[in-house]
Amino acid sequence: MKVPYNWLREYVDIPYSPEELAHRLTMAGIEVGSVQVFAPLGENFVAGKIGALSLHPNAQNLQVVTVNTGNGLLNIVCGAWNIKKGDMVPLALPGAVLPGGKEIRTAEIKGVSSPGMLCSAGELGLDIVQEEEGILILNEGCSPGTRLTDILFINEPVLELDLTPNRSDCLGLLGVAREVAAQTGGKIKISAVEVEERGRDIRELTSVEILDPELCPRYTARIMEGFKIAPSPLNMQLRLLSVGIRAIYNLVDVTNYLMWETGFPMHAFDYDKLEKGRIIVRRAHPGEEMVTLDGVTRTLDPEVLVIADARVPVGLAGVMGGEYTEITTATTRLLLEAACFNPVNIRKTARKMNLPSEASQRYEKGVDPEAAIFAQNRAVRLIQETAGGEICRGIIDNYPRPYRVPRIDLRVKKVEEVLGYDVSEREITGILEGLGLEVEAGSPPAVSSPRSNPAGAIYKVEVPSFRRDLYEEIDLIEEIARIKGFEKIPLTLPVGVLTSGRPSRERRVLDRIRDVLVGCGLQEIITFSFMNPRLFDELDLPPDDFRRNAIKLQNPLSEEQGVLRTTQIPNILQVMQYNFNRQVDNQLIFEIGKIFLPAETDSKLPLEKMLVSLALSGKMPQNDWQNTPKPLDYFYLKGILEALLNSLGIKEYRWEAGQLPFLHPTRGATLVVNDQEAGFIGALHPAALEKLQFRQDVYLAELSTEAFLNSVSLSPSFKPLPRYPSVLRDVAFTVPEKVNAGDIMQGLKECGGKLLEDIRLFDVYKGTQIPQGHLSLAFALTFRHSERTLKDDEIDEIQEAMEQFLHDKYAAILRKL
């Protein structure tokens, strides 16, 4: 909402500068986003009176004009022909700077010196409507030499309000003026309007019928005739322009002017085009059509409220008028509408038709029903002043749902209870009355219960129709705090019993995971919870994979954000792609976030699961002048996961080879924790690498925290330190290539039993020293007994059992080292 400072001053005295007003309004909850000057114009522009006109001696298309500047006469060369003797026109004297930046100097034009320039509206930066093109003609009322800024409504500071939805009363300047008055204790300067009616009685000409009073609680109409349609006076046009409305002609301009003043939108119909001169407010019939002012044919339905004549719709109520009944230069009689409509219905229609307008915006928030007659009378008076004409006798006022003044009980004690400081009773009544509310001392509570009725005075407060946002006690308490000023609120802290703010176990687990991964050198990323469903195809996800069953957004911003993610991998790969394209070749990243899986029924909320996803690509960080960098690989990633599981105290887990989504068919594994699938790890499928145009391998893992949360031990119990020495043995086995190292280790573990403290695989060898199709696995085994020193032959025995077992099960042969 734009509020021109000087326009506002017509309704209330303002003892503040525009900037100070902006600050005060802001601090009272009417946020002023900016203060900008409309049509700024510098010095050296004055009104000049045209005297003699003569042709330019050397140019046919120019004339030389004698202009009275109030300070003498000047001969000015001019190319426009719409001026005549006696006209008052804008004169830019040497030194004046046009809004476009051009500076006026005394110029020699074809041999004639011209100490200045007569200006058109366009040259002054004013987009207005004139009867004739050319030099701007000013009112004759002013005297020559007056500065233009003193005559025209320009150089106007305009406050831009960022209104909260509850303050629709400030969508009219009068509402803003009331707010100013509440702060200054001033009075509103405008009062009831006197209208001189003449001619026929309106009841002979029209009737208004409201078929749906819920959607139209009030409809008023007046009729005028005999006016002259023409451009509005210059300053009215400038006023409208300063709030962003381009003038059209007087009748329309007046309704816009009134809307800005009162916040009440109005509409004028060409009375003679109304079938039987009648107005019927009704819902549209199914399939009914109407051409709106913008020339578009619209198909209506019964959800849409229309203004109809006896036959067809002539306007979309509160949204846009119809083309057929539009005021034209041929119009001789008009019917002026000032009505109230149901805000929700207007909002729906404006949305559906995609027709947001200044009017519909006001109707959507609700207009003051009690302001209708005032607006009507202001409007017809203004029309008369600008276009002449006569006002028919009487006014039609169909008001089936009159406004009921709410009476609110306000407990003084409650004010203090909410705000935390004392406000005196005098202050309370002063503030509320300043806002235009009626305050009356009420009787003390009949039944005084200390809880429901805090002791202290109770006021009965009546709220006028222009503040329909106030309807209960808390609303009034807010008004008191607001006008008194939030800066007066003291600073205290809540008191009460202590509460623990310690994070839950799940949060601490997630924090631990994050810390471990960061410690392992991974960078955390955060991607959107949406994803592009097309990526499932790009990544060749099998058609029956559960991840494809992603929840669709009804109204996504784009297809790329079309569904809720069911895995974090696609988004992570996009991040990798983005960074590869920026020469970041080494990427070690992870994300901790939720995925969303459909519930069994649509009415239930989706399942939300927390995932931890990792991705690596590029070189190992051990990349320095002592080491040649090695590429990151599956085992680097697996090592990180093992470190993670270890620091979460998870001991029971295994890796199972298998063909997995997104992954290389023979380079992927499922992580199984406590016999429950917890996620996957592996190399990105080469086909996907190619599609994404990645030039290096990518390793991925995705774990579901749900699967292992219960196995996590954040504070494991103390294990006594060993008191007896350990015995170390290195063993190596030749095994057929197909055998998994994990199985061999499992076998060793089983044979080793309690005495085998640790197994470390320290070499994998394939080559000339062992048979083809085989490889050698070398292990460092640590044995220990907790209560005594182990003897060699005990260990020999275990080692023989290992040898036997692995030989029988996997055809493994112990190598002599």
Place this chain on the structure above:
Amino acid sequence: MQENMDRLQLQLKEDIDRAQDFQQLDNIRVRYLGKKGDITLLMRNMNQLSPEQRPVFGKRLNELKNTAETMLEQRKKELYGELSVKRWESERVDVTLPGKPFNPGRKHLITVVLQEIEEIFTCMGFKIAEGPEVELDYYNFEALNMPKDHPARDMQDSFYINREILLRTHTSPVEVRTMQAQAPELPVRIISPGKVYRRDDDITHSPMFHQVEGLVVDKGITLADLKGTLLLFAREMFGKDRDIRLRPSFFPFTEPSAEVDISCIACDGKGCRICGGTGWLEILGSGMTHPRVLEISGYNPEEVTGYAFGMGVERIAMLKYGIDDIRLFYTNDLRMLSQY
């Protein structure tokens, strides 16, 4: 014998003087003082001497041994001096060569800021409450005093899954859920951090962003308590010189409602480009929990009051770290993320 010893001493001195490094010196020690060393053997042979000779000889032998040890020690010190110069030279490292690269990862900047906010409030005794990111319209709007068709819903353009289910537009639904689960027990003292979603995408709006909302419900909670809490937060988060100011505003779920500004961190309130010349930066919205919200959540607004506040984590991060485009947080440019 005596003669023997004199010769030995001479020999010893000669040998020691000739030793050029520790190894040679050590060999000499072994040769004279080792298990089978010359001096050791002499000592061992003492029992062959007559009882009269023994004390004299023994004394001399002990002297010889002590002398040998002293000379060895002496020479060792000399050698140390001579050798170390060479050795240190040969063992020199270029201390300016780069160290082994350890690239610790980093948390996402949003996580860093989120955790800082959480820490400030949990230390004040606020419990962290969480809830679903995909939410029922009821919790996201209706229970927060925004019935269907309420114009305030326009303030938060939402992503819908169907008529009743949407991506939460704020973390306030968690507050309602928490209150409903806890009522009528007091106090409620929670923050609800998390992801929220709105249909907006420009330099200051991201379709997904993070919020931290806070709620306190108890007997006797006032607007003054809210102001005190927020001042404490602002100073913990932005430094002890910060001031705050509350501006009246409107939220459907609080009344009175206030926007909260901190004195500009760039200009200390003098006015600059960052604060648009006002000297103030808006950081959060807040207010007294609307009586109707308390009622819907199972508390009697005649008996208890509450305050609530909510802030955008990205906004806080942008102010604190001087970032001017919210979309940078979700581009995940590793060159940017690794700065924090």
